[in-house]
Amino acid sequence: MITIYGVLRSRATRPVWLLDELGAEYELVPVIQSYRLADPQAADAALNTASPAFLAVNPMGQVPALDHDGFCLAESMAITFYLSRALTGEACPRDAREEGEAVQWALLATSAVETPALDILYTYGKGETATEAGQAKLAAATAALARPYARIEAHLQGRDWLMGGRFTVADILLAEAVRYTQPHAPALAPFPALSAWIARCQARPAFVAMMARRNAEPA
Ligand SMILES: N[C@@H](CCC(=O)N[C@@H](CS)C(=O)NCC(=O)O)C(=O)O
Incomplete structure (x- = not known):
């Protein structure tokens, strides 16, 4: 169980x-x-x-x-x-190489994306975007994301998914960190392949159904 x-x-x-x-x-x-x-x-x-x-x-x-x-x-x-x-x-990863790739994307998500992405999410969540401090946080987070997002953008040229030519656990783990940046359009705007990829991830029926359940939970 x-x-x-x-x-x-x-x-x-x-x-x-x-x-x-x-x-x-x-x-x-x-x-x-x-x-x-x-x-x-x-x-x-x-x-x-x-x-x-x-x-x-x-x-x-x-x-x-x-x-x-x-x-x-x-x-x-x-x-x-x-x-x-x-x-x-x-x-699921099919072999050791796919496992390695999936770990790579997950660690990039947790080490390079998640912290600035959460700064964006919390700045919007706390209604601080109109304040000087809020704008400074958004600018710093956007700057911190530029390097990992450029790396992902380059990788996604000619690819629909991160690895294996199919949707995998790697897409889930990176997409769920990138999602936190979506309230702030300037963070994603310079990265069209990344933006198209996150849209593909979030169009999956399993994601749509999960978010409907999430939104039904108490805020
Ligand atoms: N690195 C941990 C972070 C877990 C975490 O911060 N969980 C939050 C919710 S997303 C939590 O439980 N917060 C309550 C608390 O820290 O008391 C993970 O990825 O699972």
Whole structure:
């Protein structure tokens, strides 16, 4: 039995998108970020990242977390990779070289894209875009993304997907980091191949259905 702990308003989208692409059976146990609750310790509080029951699954107290027949794993990238090894399907790496390529794109996503991308997301989310500080954050994040985005843009010339001539786990892990930059058009505008690729990723039925579930969750 595959259990994913988390909500879709979190990095749980990464393993959930893969599971949905693969048509795998799983349970999504809603665990909300504790900072979103007025009092995480209240008797009627939802299961959250500070709940002792959840800390037994992930002592780091963050979502997503995985329990696969008693095997527990944290970190969204590790969970998604593990699932792409444990399960089979078109989106899974087929050999060691594809695994290496997928790890490469995932590490680029987490090391070079995710932090500035989240700066953009949070600047918009906090309504700071009209302030001087907000504009400075957006400019710095856009500048930081220019190098990895240029690298991806060059790679996507003549390619629909990152590797293997098909949609794979690599596309999921990079696309979910790039998504955070979409509120800020100037970050993506200089990169037409990257923009077309993210649109292709987000047109997939599994992504569309997952985002509909996500948007139905409490904000
Ligand atoms: N590197 C971790 C980051 C996990 C993370 O920051 N999760 C957030 C939600 S997306 C969380 O659980 N925040 C609540 C908290 O830190 O208490 C991963 O990729 O899984």
